[in-house]
Structures are given as C-alpha cells and as structure tokens.
Amino acid sequence: MKQHQRLKALSSAMFLLGASALVQAGGEVPQAAATTGKAIPESVKAVTQARLTAAEKQDKDWLQVNGGYAQTRYFPGKQINTDNVAKLVPKFVFQTQIMESMETAPVVVDGVMFLTTSYNHLHAINAVTGEEYWHYKHKMGPVTVYCCGPNNRGIAALDGMVYMATLDAKMVAFDMKTGKVMWETQIADPEKGYSETMAPVAVDGKILIGTNGGEYGIRGFVKAFDAKTGKLLWTFHTIPEKGHEGVWATKDATGRDMKRNIEAEKAELAKSGGDFYKTLGGGVWMTPAVDLETNMVYFVVGNPSPDLYGDIRPGDNLYTDSIVAVDLKTGEYKAHFQYLAHDVWDLDAVSPPIITEAAGKDGKKQKVVIHGGKTGHVYVHDPKTLELIRFSEAMVPQENMWTLPTPEGARMLVGANGGVEWNPMAVNPTLGLTYAANLHQPMTYHVEKAAYPGGEKLWLGGAFKVIPGEDQWGRLAAVDMNTGKMTWKADTDEPLMGGVLATAGNLVFTGEGNGHFNAYDARDGKKLWSFMAGAGVNAPPVSYTVDGKQYIAVAAGGNTQLNFKRGNSVLVFGLPD
Amino acid sequence: MRSLSCLFALMLVSPVGTQAQETAADLPAKAQTCIACHGPGGNSTDPQYPVLAGQMPRYIYLQLKDYKQDRRVHPPMTPMAKSLSTEEMLALGDYFAAQPRTGQVEQGDPALVARGQKVADDALCAMCHLGGFSGQNEVPRVNGQHYSYILGQLLAFKNGHRTNDAGNMAAVVKTLSDDDLKALAAYIANIQ
Secondary structure: OOOOHHHOOOHHHHHHHHHHHHHHOOOOOOOOOEEEEOOOOOOOOOOOHHHHHOHHHOOOOEOOOOOOOOOOOEEOOOOOOOOOHHHOEEEEEEEOOOOOOOOOOOEEEOOEEEEEOOOOEEEEEEOOOOOEEEEEEOOOOOOOOOOOOOOOOOOEEEOOEEEEEOOOOEEEEEEOOOOOEEEEEEOOOHHHOOEOOOOOEEEOOEEEEOOEOOOOOOEOEEEEEEOOOOOEEEEEEOOOOOOOOOOOOOEOOOOOEOOOOHHHHHHHHHHHOOHHHHHOEOOOOOOOEEEOOOOEEEEEOOOEOOOOOOOOOOOOOOOOOEEEEEEOOOOOEEEEEEOOOOOOOOOOOOOOOEEEEEEOOOOOEEEEEEEEOOOOOEEEEOOOOOOEEEEOOOOOOOEOOOOOOEOOOEEEEOEOOEOOOOOOOEEEOOOOEEEEEEEEOOEEEEEOOOOOOOOOOOOOOEEEEEOOOOOOEEEEEEEEOOOOOEEEEEEEOOOOOOOOEEEOOOEEEEEOOOOEEEEEEOOOOOEEEEEEOOOOOOOOOEEEEEOOEEEEEEEEOOEOOOOEOOOOEEEEEEOOO | OHHHHHHHHHHOOOOOOOOOOOOOOOOOOOHHHHHHHHOHHHOOOOOOOOOOOOOOHHHHHHHHHHHHOOOOOOOOHHHHHHOOOHHHHHHHHHHHHHOOOOOOOOOOOHHHHHHHHHHHHHOOOHHHHOHHHOOEOOEOOOOOOOHHHHHHHHHHHHOOOOOOOOOHHHHHHOOOOHHHHHHHHHHHHHOO
8 A cells, every 4th residue: 555646536535545554554644745743842952963972971862773873772871770660650652643563763852752653654752741743754655665564763863853764765854843854865766675664873964874675686785875965975885796706605603514505606606697796685774883983884784685595696695694894984895794605594684783892802801893693693893804703602592504495494493583683782881791682483494496576576585484383482682792601591472573772770671572561680681570561562662861850762563574463652661750 | 472463353444334436537447347357446256356456556566567478377367468558557556456345254164264374373474464464565465365366376376387476475385285275365365
C-alpha cells in the first residue's frame, strides 16, 4: 500500500483505501506529506556542534540516537540507580498512529523528544508530559523496497534543524522548532533496492548516511550531505570498483577455516570479470561513530549480495562484513578489517561501532573501537589501523562453523540473525564492560542459485530457517573488553532484538519481544526491575533529565523480523513524585 | 515467540459492509478483461484465480511484467500481459490494490491450520511477508487468498515450475513436505 499518487481519481474509494491501508500495512497514512501541530517552546536551544561534541559528558539531554559520537549509550546520570530502580513507574505513554515495528531511539533536547515510527512519521513531543508539539507524515515515493520491516531508527539534530532518512531513500531536513521541511534530497534510487532505516549522524556541518539494500543487490555507500543545503559532499562506496576480491582469505577473524574453494572462485573471477561490484551489496545499516580528535568515521558494512549464493561473486567481497574507517572531511578510505570474507551465511556486521577504552595488545589502556558481531563475538580494534586486538569468547552457542549452505539446508549455529543483530551495545566505562543483546536461533542455511533479478526483488540466493523443536532464546551478555570474557549473562525467553542502555547508576536496560522491559545491575546481571509494556520492546532505550528529574524512555512497537507483537508506543519512566 | 504470532491474526480486520462504488472512469480500460476471471474488483470467487483486491500494487505490476517478459509462465495470462504497456500495468496494480476485499476467508481444518502456523513460524515467512501475511512492496499479501491457489504456487516453487522469485521461495519450500505445504496453505488462507 505504498503507491497512492495515481489513485487520486478514485476519490470514492479513498476512505476505504485509507482504512484498509491502516489495517494491511500497519498504519501507513496515504495523504500527502505534511507537518501539523505547533512549534516547540522558545526555551529549546539549537543543538550546536559544541553540544554534540560534549554529548556524552553531560547528564541532561540525549542528543544522538546512541548518546554521542562514540556511541557508548552510557548516560552519566545516576539519580535512577541500583538502590531505587525497583520503584520506577511509567510517567506517560505516547501512542503513535502506526501499529508496526518500532526501532526508534528518541533524541531529547531541552525537554523535547523527537521520535520516529515505521513509515517515517516524526513526532516532536514534550519529554515530561507527552504532549505533542508537531507531527510530520512522510509521503512515500512510488517505489519503496526494503528488507525486514518498514522501520526507522531515529533522527539527527544540528543547528536548529533535525534530519530523518526515509524508506524511499530520501534525506529530509526539518526546522526543529516547527517541523517545516527545509530541504529534501534523493540519497539513492529506490528502484534499484536502496532504502533508509538508519538514523543519520550530524557532524562538522555534514549529515552522514549509509544505506540498506544488501538483500537487493545494491552497491553500498556512506554519503555526506551539506547540513544546510542538502548538497552531496562526498561518497564512500563500500564496494570498490577494483580490488574487491581482496586477499583470498581462508580464515575468519577468529582463525577458523571458512571452507572456501579459492581455486573455483579464482576461475570464476577470471571468467566473469569483476563487474559484479555494481550489485555486490555492502549496505551500511547503522549510524557511524565519529572521532573528532582524528576525524575518523567508523562504520560496519553488511553482507554481500546475494546473501547465501556466493558462486557468482568470487573473492573476499570487500568491504562487506567489515569495519571501515574513512576521513570525515573527504570520505577517503583510511582502514578496514574484514570479519568474514566471502560470506554465504548473512552473518554480517550490523551493530553500530563504539569508541571507548580498553587494554591494548600491550595490556595498557588505550582508545579502541569495538563491534558486536552477528557471529556472537565482540571485536576490539586499534582505532588507527583497525587491527584486531582481541575478540571475546562466543556469547551464544556456535556449532558447525563454517558449514557451507546446501540446497537441502545445513545446520549451523549461530543463526543468521546473530549473535548481535542491529542491536546497539552499551558500555559502562567504569566497569570496563560492554553489554550486548544476543539472539540464539538454531537455523539451517539453504542455498539456491539465482541471477540478479534487477533490483526490484529480494535477492537472497537461498533462505535460512529456524529448526523445529530447537529452543530459541536471548542473552544479555556483559563482556569484559580487557579480557574478552563474559563477566555475566542474563538469559531471556525470547531472542533479543532492540539494543541496550547503560547508566552511571550502575544499571543496564533492555527489552524483550514478549513485552518485558528490564533493568539489570550492571555489575552482576541481577534483574532489578521489569515492566510489561504490552507489545514487543525491540528498540534501544535512552535516558535524559528535565528539571532535575531523570527519565528512561523506550519504544514498544514489536518487531517485523522476529514477528514480535506489534505496538505503537513510546513509554517513559521515572521515579515516583 | 511462536505463541505471539496467533495475535497477529486478530489485528487484521477486513473492511466490513462496504462496497467500492466503481464508475466507468475509475476502472482502467484493461481491467474489464481481468475481472472476467479475477472477479469484480479483483475479488475472485473461483479458487483457480487469485484474489487481486487489496494486493500490493508493486507485486501486481512486477508479476504482469514477468508474464510479459516470460519470466513467469501461464498460458492464459501470458497473452494478456503481452498486450499491456508499463503505464497500464502500473494502473492495474494501483486499481486492484485499492479495491476492498469482499470475500469470506476459507475455514480450514483447525488442526491443519495450527500445523501450518508452526510451519510458517519455522520458515520465518513473516520476515518478508510481514505479520499476518499482509505483504510489503514486491512481496505479496497472501492472507485470505484461495487455499488451492496458494498451495498451487507453493508446489510450483518447490517443483521448479515457477521461477520468478529470485530463488527465495524455492529455497524456503524445497525442504518442506507436501503435507507441510498443505498445512501452510490452510493457515494462510484462513487468516483474515
């Protein structure tokens, strides 16, 4: 129910169309794009670069989806802490009109919350009372192609503007006060499988954005647009035109053999040439981290296309399944590290990288960049070279790695959703721990030969299926970044999809698909509080302070990918008055 | 996780007591030909022809295009699609997408439906078809479709008779038994 432009003549059917669209497509509203409501209070100040740079050092606002440029998702406020979290109560529930998967991490500026929904609605609301200021409804273009749900993961703010990327692959810039659209630009062609669900990052006068589409045969990228005008400043292609065959790596990041047939791959490359770089995938699903001391931008790159059928894409398929660093000013390549060459399991790199501190190879504390993999490992990298310093023990069971997919299906653990899916991790720097929300889903991997279908159809080259009778569950794992060992783990009935928040109150928050939203003791994993939200809590929680009171907010909208019960709400919690 | 999915069926409420008031101007010229088999407004009552009412417009367009370009083969449909321009195919997609469903869902055997739901959960159908099989973009809405049509397509994917799926459906159904496919079809047809 996405194409409504040509239906204007059918005015008699419009009411019905609206009604059925609400039901069938989970709430996409077919009217023209519009902002309604009123301006936010004058007391709300613009989000300057200085505020963004210092975002993770203050305990008032939540200025970026993952807290700040380092993406630690660590909130320094400790009014809510291990001693009083059991008393946490809901303060308000903001219900959107969209009953579909919610993956938004709200951004909070001077007491105003900016939250998004599936199908690109954007709301500005009072972060204490839930009163709505303005509401933007995006009118989708005639073609939207996207995998895994019509999600949106939030906005970026800079200098009196806010920015949202859309399913029809546009970047839209708004006046923060009124929600008025200031400019809009096409990021890439949706007809070719490009779409946007990630939150952009605003930095240095630029808006950085990656792309979805690794399931459609795109050529991935990170682009930088001028924040004021929308002009394209630079593009980094995640698939190089030359050299994507790499070094013909036979082992993964942990040293295990990937059972590649290198001779056959080389023969295929010689025969077919390397022109498939144009459809080799490499989406960038999640928001990059930025180090302003070095002007390095870090992001992880998703799977090659097609996901499971590798014969027609010989080589390492650089820079798929990699962490990559580029220069903030120019987009120029700086470094990369590939976790898995020539992936045929869709065990790619999705969870956003985090800049933090941990022991280096010499045991001395240093700046590091970490990533939680679908493989179930946390990887710790040198920030300059991205060399792997260490990888954690497997947070969830691994079996038969790396068994190649077969037409009949080959069993291998981890399942294709992870380990750690897109779920952002969090860090408690004092404890030296990172917290990762994991899935355990035993699966069989199936390969099916399939030529590029033109960008307009899902192109997996096979399938993965969960195994009847084998239990699925989730695990919140606390990993010591200095040793790679799990300090504690808290298991859940459902595979975890959503993300984690850590706070200086020694708390860790995450949600479950069955509607539970939980707080754990960051030191030992003891569950200290839980609230039943009534729909899947499958979004990253955030925290902020207004008028001296700390709040915790999280969306409860369920999840398309795991079919968790849908909802339409953002819940906000605080201590009793 | 699996126990939750039964709730999705409840979320899908088909429009009740409403009938699109079609006028000659609303109906694309070529749609007259379609409704001969697919029924008024695309609400086919003959199970060999799929219901088109409320289908994803992009799916209808791409299937017509595949018929026209011989990626999907069906002797009665192929010549129909050959005569269509791109604009006509898009208009037909939009037209049928906008029509309300008027038919009743087929009541399957409860045990078969329950088995089918489990098959659907294990095969991760909702990952592409969304909850309640309501479809998205080029991935069709299949809830409430005719049982025999759904089963026929599942078997066609399994047996290699339908190949315009970029391998996705073939990979999913290849390892399912015919009895599983019957249960799956019964479950999907039973969803409102």
